[in-house]
Amino acid sequence: MDFVNASIYLKAKYLAIKEGMPPLQFFKKHSTVNPTYLPIDFLFEIYEWARDNLSPGFSVRQGEQLNSEDYGTLGLSWKTSWQAKDILERLQRYMVLVTDQGTIQLLEKNTHSQLFLHRPPRRKGIEMANEVSFVMLTGVLQEVTGQKIQPNQVTFQHSESSSQKALEEFFQCPVEFGASQNMLRFRTELLEIRTIKADKSIHRFLLDRLEEEKKGIFSQSDHLLMDIRQLITEVLPSGIPSIIEIADQLNMSARTLKRRLAEKELTFRNQVQLIQQETAQDLLLNSPLSIAEIAFQTGFSEQSAFNRAFKRWTQLSPLEYRKTQ
Structure with a gap:
């Protein structure tokens, strides 16, 4: 069973209810919610309902309300990391603490850094989840640095999105659909910006905690x-x-x-x-x-x-x- 952090699901659910989804829309089907994790299909169903019934741009609104506090120890490690690049590296290594569906890959080449999200859009809910992930990541980079870090290229594998206008307004750059990869591209110098609360001692402690939590996930898988x-x-x-x-x-x-x-x-x-x-x-x-x-x-x-x-x-x-x- 593929899983996802329950906080992401709950925020999506309450946002959808606030915008018009009947509170009992998925009550019976989604009644077995674990305090920490739940089946990722539950989240996809919320996203798919929102896509079909709510105003365009739900992926941006969901991504914008997610922040480091929604990600537990991983989120704390983002706050105490040394520079923006560390946030992406921590997610690359510990994404399994968020979900076991998909992987992150960070590559640096010349003056740019590319972040790839390897999660093929096999259903509409995954398409929106990929959009949410990129909005959330960009928002967290800005949250922990206090600087307006923006990508200069964004691509998605799915062919179209009702959120295209909202995504382009958020990222402030063209957003390409039907691409070969889900990708965010940043100028590398932006990812070298220091975080506001950098603390190497606390960060080392949190890295040990992350390793323990990762082992715990694998032991239950x-x-x-x-x-x-x-x-x-x-x-x-x-x-x-x-x-x-x-x-x-x-x-x-x-x-x-x-x-x-x-x-x-x-x-x-x-x-x-x-x-x-x-x-x-x-x-x-x-x-x-x-x-x-x-x-x-x-x-x-x-x-x-x-x-x-x-x-x-x-x-x-x-x-x-x-x-x-």
Whole structure:
């Protein structure tokens, strides 16, 4: 089950009710709300109802009312971080504390930084969620720095939005739809602006808390996926494992494992590639290993093949990625 922070859902719900949604619209269906997390489909249903029944621009109004206080320890880490860029880096690492649907990727190149939201718009609620995320992030950057940090390019994968005018007014730049990526682009110098309440000591303490909370999320998540990830990670230095090998370790047939993953809209190949990418990025940033050694650790027999794969994942070569982070 994909989940989302309950605070985001509740703010969307109360805003929709304030603007005209019947208070009991989803009462029975959404009655099993966890104090901290709930199924993300609940949020998507609110967004889809708002899109069809309320005035255009709901995604902007929802995004604008979200702030650092809605994100618990993660939000506190944003406030005490050193500069604006840190907010995006913390979200990249700890997005699972907000939702387990989608990932964030931050890339720096030359004078600009690009933030990618990897969350394909498979339904209208996700389209609005992606818009809300970008509005919220821009607002938080301004909140914690006290400066008017604005992107100079915004793109979404979905083809159109009733909120286009409101989005362009908020971002103060053209907003492109039908793009290949969900992306915010900033001038890098803007992300170097200091935060108002920077405190390195408190921030270090909060980072430890975030790691504990992240482990807690994973311990409550699907144990099958955790087992698969662990097994793949362990054998990668010896080469990319087959689904048959991993299924044998899990005491099930390859067909059963394939079916269990399909139930979660996942494939074994994508899980392997995701772990390869995460491992490679971590080693490039946090280890002294050479690129050839990292290629070996992530299951590649040749560095050239690793270079091509990494370029496909991140749009940068391994060396460029190591230098720009």
